[in-house]
Amino acid sequence: VAARAGVALSSVSRVLSGHADVSAKMRIRVEEAAHTLGYEPDLLAQSMRSGATRTIGFIITDIANPMFALVARSCEQELRRAGYSMILMNSDGEAETEAENFAVMRRRHVDGIIASLISEKSASVNASINSLRAPLVLLDREIAGMKMGAVNGDHRKGVHDAVEELLARGHRKIAFITGGLDVFITRDRLKGFRDAFAEVMVPVPEESVALGGFDEEFSSRETHRLFSKKTRPTALLTGGVGATAGALRALKKLEIEPGKDIAFVAIDEWPMFDVFASQFSSVFRDPHVIGRESARIMLEVLSGAEPRTAVVETKFISRASSAGGV
Amino acid sequence: VAARAGVALSSVSRVLSGHADVSAKMRIRVEEAAHTLGYEPDLLAQSMRSGATRTIGFIITDIANPMFALVARSCEQELRRAGYSMILMNSDGEAETEAENFAVMRRRHVDGIIASLISEKSASVNASINSLRAPLVLLDREIAGMKMGAVNGDHRKGVHDAVEELLARGHRKIAFITGGLDVFITRDRLKGFRDAFAEVMVPVPEESVALGGFDEEFSSRETHRLFSKKTRPTALLTGGVGATAGALRALKKLEIEPGKDIAFVAIDEWPMFDVFASQFSSVFRDPHVIGRESARIMLEVLSGAEPRTAVVETKFISRASSAGGV
DNA sequence: ATGAAAGCGCTAACAG
DNA sequence: CTGTTAGCGCTTTCAT
Numbered sequence: 001v002a003a004r005a006g007v008a009l010s011s012v013s014r015v016l017s018g019h020a021d022v023s024a025k026m027r028i029r030v031e032e033a034a035h036t037l038g039y040e041p042d043l044l045a046q047s048m049r050s051g052a053t054r055t056i057g058f059i060i061t062d063i064a065n066p067m068f069a070l071v072a073r074s075c076e077q078e079l080r081r082a083g084y085s086m087i088l089m090n091s092d093g094e095a096e097t098e099a100e101n102f103a104v105m106r107r108r109h110v111d112g113i114i115a116s117l118i119s120e121k122s123a124s125v126n127a128s129i130n131s132l133r134a135p136l137v138l139l140d141r142e143i144a145g146m147k148m149g150a151v152n153g154d155h156r157k158g159v160h161d162a163v164e165e166l167l168a169r170g171h172r173k174i175a176f177i178t179g180g181l182d183v184f185i186t187r188d189r190l191k192g193f194r195d196a197f198a199e200v201m202v203p204v205p206e207e208s209v210a211l212g213g214f215d216e217e218f219s220s221r222e223t224h225r226l227f228s229k230k231t232r233p234t235a236l237l238t239g240g241v242g243a244t245a246g247a248l249r250a251l252k253k254l255e256i257e258p259g260k261d262i263a264f265v266a267i268d269e270w271p272m273f274d275v276f277a278s279q280f281s282s283v284f285r286d287p288h289v290i291g292r293e294s295a296r297i298m299l300e301v302l303s304g305a306e307p308r309t310a311v312v313e314t315k316f317i318s319r320a321s322s323a324g325g326v
Numbered sequence: 327v328a329a330r331a332g333v334a335l336s337s338v339s340r341v342l343s344g345h346a347d348v349s350a351k352m353r354i355r356v357e358e359a360a361h362t363l364g365y366e367p368d369l370l371a372q373s374m375r376s377g378a379t380r381t382i383g384f385i386i387t388d389i390a391n392p393m394f395a396l397v398a399r400s401c402e403q404e405l406r407r408a409g410y411s412m413i414l415m416n417s418d419g420e421a422e423t424e425a426e427n428f429a430v431m432r433r434r435h436v437d438g439i440i441a442s443l444i445s446e447k448s449a450s451v452n453a454s455i456n457s458l459r460a461p462l463v464l465l466d467r468e469i470a471g472m473k474m475g476a477v478n479g480d481h482r483k484g485v486h487d488a489v490e491e492l493l494a495r496g497h498r499k500i501a502f503i504t505g506g507l508d509v510f511i512t513r514d515r516l517k518g519f520r521d522a523f524a525e526v527m528v529p530v531p532e533e534s535v536a537l538g539g540f541d542e543e544f545s546s547r548e549t550h551r552l553f554s555k556k557t558r559p560t561a562l563l564t565g566g567v568g569a570t571a572g573a574l575r576a577l578k579k580l581e582i583e584p585g586k587d588i589a590f591v592a593i594d595e596w597p598m599f600d601v602f603a604s605q606f607s608s609v610f611r612d613p614h615v616i617g618r619e620s621a622r623i624m625l626e627v628l629s630g631a632e633p634r635t636a637v638v639e640t641k642f643i644s645r646a647s648s649a650g651g652v
Numbered sequence: 653a654t655g656a657a658a659g660c661g662c663t664a665a666c667a668g
Numbered sequence: 669c670t671g672t673t674a675g676c677g678c679t680t681t682c683a684t
Contacts, residue, residue, distance in 0.1 A: 007670080007671085008670065008671045008672075009661090009662085009663095010663080010670075010671065010672075011669090011670060011671075013662070013663055013664090014663090014669095017663075021669060022669075022670085026670080040432065041433065041662080042435070042660090042661050042662070043433045043435070044370065044373055044435050044660090044661080044662090045374060045660075045661035045662040045663090045676090046661080046662060046663080047370055048370050048371060048660090048661080048676055048677075048678095049661080049662050049663050049664085049676060050662090050663075050676090055413075058414075063389065063395050063402070064392070064395045064399045066392060066395070069389050069392070069395040070390045072389050072414070073388060073390045073416055076389070076414060076415065076416055077416065080415065080427075085430060085434065087381075087411050087412065087414075088384075088398070088412050088413075088414040089406065089412075090399055090402055090403065090406075092403065106366065107369045108369050108411065109369070245597070245598050248598070248601045249601060252601065270597055271392055271571070271597055272571050274575070275574045275575060275578065276598075276602035276603065333654080333655085334654065335655090335656095335677090335678085335679095336654075336655065336679080337653085339678070339680085340653095340654085340679090343678095347653060348653070348654085349654090352653080367677090367678080368676090368677055368678070370676090370677080370678090371660095371679090372678060372679080374660055374661075374662095374676090374677080374678070375659085375660055375677080375680085376660090376678090377660080
């Protein structure tokens with residue numbers, strides 16, 4: 001190392017780690033030497049000593065989901081500014097892969113993990129989490145009895161407002177397609193859905209609710225099933241970009257025009273939404289805020305704070321498409 | 327460590343690293359002990375010793391660009407299967423940030439870097455690259471005199487075919503908006519643009535070519551400028567998802583309908599393209615192939631192979647929108 | 653075939 | 669205030 005400044009290595013270390021107890025002379029001398037030698041600290045060795053890698057794991061189903069890509073960007077920015085790097089791993093929708101990703105993160109000694117779990121219920125997940133030494137921040141997931149950070153959307157609100165409007169417009173048979181009940185986000189959305197019906201004392205059309213997956217295939221299949229019936233729903237609500245994509249493809253095939261033949265509300269927006277889907281009502285949440293908050297909570301916890309839950313608002317934005325199907 | 331199998335640590339190491347020269351008895355005994363103790367190797371210490379971190383840096387402008395998100399997903403999958411992890415860093419369009427990202431990667435001792443540089447020309451980039459010990463794979467960039475891997479689209483082909491069709495339909499004043507000439511991708515696209523004009527002996531409408539940035543703002547501004555003129559172009563070609571988004575927003579404001587008032591071809595597709603933009607002609611390239619190939623080239627180089635350049639085909643897909651504006 | 657010991661680059665504890 | 673020394677968890681000579 002740059003101990004060729006004529007001093008001991010420990011003095012160098014002290015200077016570069018900004019320790020007190022160093023003379024100005026020493027400081028200058030070392031800094032000069034370090035500079036001319038183009039010295040760069042070896043983060044690996046530092047990590048090994050300190051136990052902290054200044055590395056955060058980011059585990060999601062699929063970075064190609066535009067919502068997650070936006071979250072990841074803002075999260076990475078925030079982490080980077082604080083001197084942390086992000087290790088990205090996709091779980092590809094496989095619980096097994098997800099568990100393996102957690103294991104890799106543990107072996108890599110990441111300082112923390114920000115994750116959107118496939119399911120809160122799977123055994124592998126709980127094993128992964130329990131054996132984790134690093135703090136965890138979950139995105140729209142809730143695991144009881146564990147103290148961890150979280151960023152949760154106020155999904156109930158957005159969905160409630162959307163359904164409220166649909167009900168006011170006279171819709172009764174409202175279809176709702178999104179992921180399964182094994183994740184907080186769906187439970188919260190469903191709550192909004194049910195609450196809106198309850199408020200106007202209308203029974204929930206259980207047979208039109210399809211909760212099973214965020215993937216396009218599930219949504220496409222369920223849309224087909226629900227809208228091929230003789231008495232099809234008059235409105236459709238899809239939760240998540242994948243669900244929306246699958247539903248829209250299916251509707252196209254069925255020659256049902258969303259916003260005209262049926263009322264339609266998309267939960268979550270996607271790239272160029274304003275250009276191509278500006279007539280679509282939506283339930284909006286700001287992915288930038290989600291990413292930023294998840295990073296901030298993580299950084300707080302790493303500096304000793306108690307983990308907290310950030311709630312991100314969702315907003316129903318009524319546009320032309322919710323006026324269809326009447 | 328699990329030297330409580332009653333043997334020396336070195337033997338344990340030998341067994342777990344699959345070394346030869348170990349008796350079957352020893353192997354079994356150690357594996358058993360390792361298993362019961364739930365031993366997991368410390369990747370950090372391993373890296374420290376071996377010098378290899380099994381970590382690949384992925385540096386791009388913005389993971390929220392859907393094209394890059396798809397590339398990143400496939401790339402990460404491929405790397406993960408080979409036991410490597412991906413560290414993601416966005417450059418946010420800032421050369422300075424990009425350079426800093428390279429520096430962080432170096433300090434982290436990543437085994438390699440896959441990057442889509444902001445510019446091939448900036449001083450900071452060349453400094454970053456030259457001081458890099460790790461192999462580099464570039465995405466659609468070409469830096470002369472350096473031996474490195476690359477994944478380049480055959481952009482010339484796709485753009486050529488698109489412009490050829492537009493010219494055949496009688497268009498002469500064809501606008502072309504995309505990034506600057508300081509990156510291979512633009513130069514290759516421009517070549518296709520020029521070649522198509524040359525083949526039919528028509529002069530290139532230089533005043534309608536705006537090469538300056540992949541961001542929406544640039545594209546939006548240039549679209550405004552070009553299509554506000556008295557003799558506006560009759561066709562528009564936009565290179566990249568950002569450029570397309572910016573142009574479409576501007577056209578909307580100008581009340582010019584792409585595919586009807588003017589012919590329109592988008593280079594690169596985006597999420598739900600098939601649902602909302604199915605009438606749009608496009609120049610398509612498969613991001614999955616790009617991501618996969620970039621990972622493969624990296625893995626090859628890491629196992630001692632010479633870096634190579636993979637060429638990914640691009641395909642002009644003619645749809646209704648290229649028939650507009652005649 | 654196995655054990656003992658050195659060392660990767662750094663920081664922290666202890667002397668001086 | 670500064671130098672010396674031990675050790676993070678692992679792999680790898682070098683002896684046995």
